[in-house]
Amino acid sequence: MFMSSDVQRRTAMQERHVTQPHEAGHPIVLATEDLHVYYGSKEAIFEGDLQFAQNQITALIGPSGSGKSTYLRSLNRMNDRIATVKGRIMYRGVDINQPDIDVYEMRRRVGMVFQRPNPFAKSIYDNIAFALRLRGVTAKTKLDEIVETSLRQAALWEQVKDDLDKSALALSGGQAQRLCIARAIAVKPDILLLDEPASALDPVSTSQLEDTLLKLKQHYTIIIVTHNMQQAARISEYTAFFNQGRVLEYDTTSQIFTNPQVQVTSDYVSGNFG
Amino acid sequence: MNAKRQNKVAIGTLYGIAGLVVLILLALLGYILVSGVPQLSWHFLTAPAKAFTKGGGVGIQLFNSFYLLILAMLISFPIALGSAIYLYEYAKDNWVTNTVRTAIEILSSLPSVVVGLFGFLFFVVKLNMGFSILSGAFALTFFNLPLLTRSIEDSLRTIDPQQREGGLALGLSRWETITRVILPAAVPSILTGFILSAGRVFGEAAALIYTAGQSAPALNFADWNPFNISSPLNPMRPAETLAVHIWKINSEGIMPDAKAISSGASAVLVIAILLFNLAARYLGKRLYKRLTSA
């Protein structure tokens, strides 16, 4: 009795396959251990165990409702008021999911950029400078310097350097999103979380944003949720595939896209999902 | 009667009703302005009232109205702002929140005369503050709080929740996010609500007749020391406002030119409310433009 080759391949595939980056010798900045997220009594994330490598881009992919955004928002405790997060979130050896952690100081180090650009109703300059002012940076020269470097790093400086006093609400979608990145990096974070940052942008702005992220990884560890598989393939070193609240596969991006070990991942990345 | 004919008749009736309502409302406005505006003069707006002879003005009442308005808004705005912030930004959906919301609704539906009587009982009698500007300002505050709170809360609701997340993600506390990001963005709409509620406070009388009182002692407009009894700024003096004045001279019927004075005072009130309305629209729009323009 023999099986067709296709069925053979299927049975050979694993249920779950995780290769953590430390196995390849990368230093780890952030890791979740035994992480569970609940909305009320409904469990949204079952055991999310991932490590994130320093100065690399890690992409979280998966179908809608797979829990990747919930997972990302748990990392800097943006879900504190709406969900219960259990387990450990180890940031450079410290569990930041403890109740006595100062979430504000933690979020300064683990910044976030959202799906829809959300510039504040202030001038471009103030969008970046105002959080610094609140943290005691008041010297004009110092502020000017940080605003310029942040905008340069976000590849927005050349376009707005003469309009710093104008309202940020007048920027185009792509510019506004880069302003939000500049705003996030102005407070000198260690890790940058991005929740589908390009989903509201046109293709040109998207590719500019991707270039920016590739440059930013020299300075920051980046974790990005994306719907766009080409985007994950283009910019990330590691990719985690989420499905129904579980991490089904985690490996280097090239492994995930060329040699997936789990059937569902294979179906998803080849576009045969559902 | 077939459907088409019925339709015609019904629509015609609706036109009639709407026309009649427009007519009533315009006649009302017209009457106030036509009978009142000719009374207006510099003398009328600045001279003190005369109880038994013709030719008095409403100067002191006008000043009292504005002074009470400013005091009442100064007291009520911070309270309303704090409550609105708590209700919208912090309050969880539990029985405490629901109870407080119900309490605010009850306060907003209380007849203003009941609010005024409470002010009389508590401030004038119990705290021995007498008929005074301060008693009146507190009564107006109570009358104003629920509406102002609701209008500020509505203003906060118009701001995209994403703005809050933006602030939190920078490591700001909710409070910093609210005061530095959300409130500045909500200023145009908060201002509109503020001015509209000021209009209501300006014309209120029932809450004042037993708190700020019904007499307007002579004021010395050269004396701005709030501790002197004849100083316009003294908050412990009784102070009849314009709206109370209209009520009083009409119910007493002693003043020989009560009707002319009331017409003039009514016109002043209505014009003031009109200006409040226009200012609310204009300033709100302008500020919003400034906030969003390139």
Added chain:
Amino acid sequence: MTKSPEQLEHELKRRSKAAKLEIWGRVVSFTALIIIAAVVVAIIGFVASKGLATFTTNHVNLWSFLSGKDWNPSITDAHGKPEVGALSMIVGSFLITILSALVATPFAIGTAVFMNEISPGKGAKILQPVTELLVGIPSVVYGFIGLSVIVPFTRATFGGSGFGILSGTCVLFVMILPTVTSMSADALRAVPRYYREASLALGATQWQTIYKVVLRAATPGLMTAVVFGMARAFGEALAVQMVVGNAALMPHSLVDPAATLTSVLTTGIGNTVMGSLQNNALWSLALVLLVMSLVFNLIIRLIGRKGRLQ
């Protein structure tokens, strides 16, 4: 450059300025809320304790207060009991409220329908700002116009003094009209557009659509608007007091002087001595007003709940 986890943990657990501000903000804003709640409790508490004194201290029978027709607190009747029957004022208040709501409702809803369904462009453009402005006109101005226009008109038409329920109704009708109209317009605006489109597509005429679909769907909102107007009419003091005549007698016709709870209160409170029976009886009237306003509030809530269930 790299810190030990212990050092980092210490930094992350140190209470930041943001955390301190957060606590401060919560305390400040919650205090503001508590102030409002305390005011409400104080108002109800004070008015209730004063209003109940008539029954507890002066031993007036609650039933004879509510059903007695004679209001003359300074005089005692044949049985040595003070005459504090509030029925005439209660009837006056209800009569004037119900009549003005009866007249105002068709006008207000008709106008709202006109603004929203028939002429949403031009009609609404004129009516909207006018109603909004009139909502803000002080009630004493309504009272003054009632006194100088409506009272003389009633006097000339029906004889007598011109003061009475009819004049009060006219004043309140004009006064609540803008409020009820603008709330009704809000209720109609909340009806989804596709309701109308679906009905018109089925061949219904515009009137059938308005009557059978739009008004049905907006019923809870319209009822809220009317009850809200009634609450305002019931609690209005000065405008009514100026035209109703202030005679605490059972109303026998609409054009005889009568009294309402609010009118007797506003004229009486200043002329009685605190703590006397005459004064306490007035506070009992205030308590009736307060209770009625709670009842109106409750009705509005019930309508809202029923509307949501549908």
